[in-house]
Amino acid sequence: MESAANAIGSVPDVAARFKAALRGVASTVTVVTALDGERHHGMTATAFMSLSMEPPSLVVCINRSTLLHDILTSARRFCVNILDESQEPVSVAFSGGLHGDNRFAQGSWSRDQDGLAYLADAQANIFCSKAAAMPYGTHTLFIGEVTDVRFGESVSPLLYHNAAYCTSLPRSVHL
Amino acid sequence: MESAANAIGSVPDVAARFKAALRGVASTVTVVTALDGERHHGMTATAFMSLSMEPPSLVVCINRSTLLHDILTSARRFCVNILDESQEPVSVAFSGGLHGDNRFAQGSWSRDQDGLAYLADAQANIFCSKAAAMPYGTHTLFIGEVTDVRFGESVSPLLYHNAAYCTSLPRSVHL
Numbered sequence: 001m002e003s004a005a006n007a008i009g010s011v012p013d014v015a016a017r018f019k020a021a022l023r024g025v026a027s028t029v030t031v032v033t034a035l036d037g038e039r040h041h042g043m044t045a046t047a048f049m050s051l052s053m054e055p056p057s058l059v060v061c062i063n064r065s066t067l068l069h070d071i072l073t074s075a076r077r078f079c080v081n082i083l084d085e086s087q088e089p090v091s092v093a094f095s096g097g098l099h100g101d102n103r104f105a106q107g108s109w110s111r112d113q114d115g116l117a118y119l120a121d122a123q124a125n126i127f128c129s130k131a132a133a134m135p136y137g138t139h140t141l142f143i144g145e146v147t148d149v150r151f152g153e154s155v156s157p158l159l160y161h162n163a164a165y166c167t168s169l170p171r172s173v174h175l
Numbered sequence: 176m177e178s179a180a181n182a183i184g185s186v187p188d189v190a191a192r193f194k195a196a197l198r199g200v201a202s203t204v205t206v207v208t209a210l211d212g213e214r215h216h217g218m219t220a221t222a223f224m225s226l227s228m229e230p231p232s233l234v235v236c237i238n239r240s241t242l243l244h245d246i247l248t249s250a251r252r253f254c255v256n257i258l259d260e261s262q263e264p265v266s267v268a269f270s271g272g273l274h275g276d277n278r279f280a281q282g283s284w285s286r287d288q289d290g291l292a293y294l295a296d297a298q299a300n301i302f303c304s305k306a307a308a309m310p311y312g313t314h315t316l317f318i319g320e321v322t323d324v325r326f327g328e329s330v331s332p333l334l335y336h337n338a339a340y341c342t343s344l345p346r347s348v349h350l
Contacts, residue, residue: 018324022225051316053193056190059234124196136306138229143311167344169344
């Protein structure tokens with residue numbers, strides 16, 4: 001463990017140290033989808049968390065340089081698709097492995113009444129109406145009020161951790 | 176899998192369905208600490224994510240009914256302590272198992288130059304200066320700019336998933 005005093009002395013390296021610490025954080029993998037009337041798109045995202053139960057709401061963090069950000073800026077709705085541990089190929093496709101509409105060839109995608117794409121065999125689909133957007137640095141926090149939730153029986157999500165796809169195991173089994 | 180049509184027909188249950196879907200999401204466990212001059216406190220939190228690298232920043236989501244929220248409202252700094260998989264007792268203590276200062280008897284806590292408590296043997300400590308606060312519903316999003324990061328060699332964080340403490344395993348090992 002490096003000392004706090006040393007770290008404070010190397011402020012220019014804070015971003016690199018922050019990145020290194022984040023590598024050790026395990027996150028559930030989602031694909032966020034949105035449409036703005038003309039365009040629809042989806043992108044793999046791990047920066048997602050619940051916000052409140054009154055009203056039911058969540059927040060996703062999206063890089064401003066992405067097409068999904070452009071679409072979310074004008075979109076009224078979006079969907080957070082929680083990937084099951086078997087859906088690593090979907091995560092790969094939606095994080096750059098495939099481009100444009102070709103992405104939607106990977107996985108069982110459907111459209112809802114507005115044409116919003118959702119992954120029908122995901123662990124869960126959380127449909128949101130966009131409630132607020134807060135830009136910060138290179139990213140924007142998009143807040144969604146949850147309007148509908150679909151889920152199946154799987155509770156074994158795909159995780160991303162230490163630059164690898166992982167799964168979650170109860171500690172009593174592991175130890 | 177229940178149909179979207181059925182779910183839309185039961186809007187009053189959206190919060191319950193959202194909660195059920197969130198049970199299946201695995202999250203890394205942290206203890207967020209803060210002090211406001213007179214009071215210091217810490218609370219277990221899984222609603223944490225990175226925000227941007229320019230500037231290095233993160234966001235935590237804290238219930239407005241908590242003491243930590245009171246302190247964060249007037250605090251200038253806070254620390255996100257990423258728990259190692261061995262630190263389940265710390266998570267339990269800081270999520271209600273112990274009260275007030277007694278919590279800090281669980282784990283190896285130190286204070287930095289300002290008196291801000293950090294868990295010296297955590298997987299990582301991410302020190303932040305509070306940059307913004309955005310209330311929403313029952314919670315507030317606190318944005319922190321990262322000023323210092325300490326971390327050790329462990330990259331095996333404590334996870335909370337499906338109402339149990341878990342650990343992350345590479346899929347190739349598990350399957």
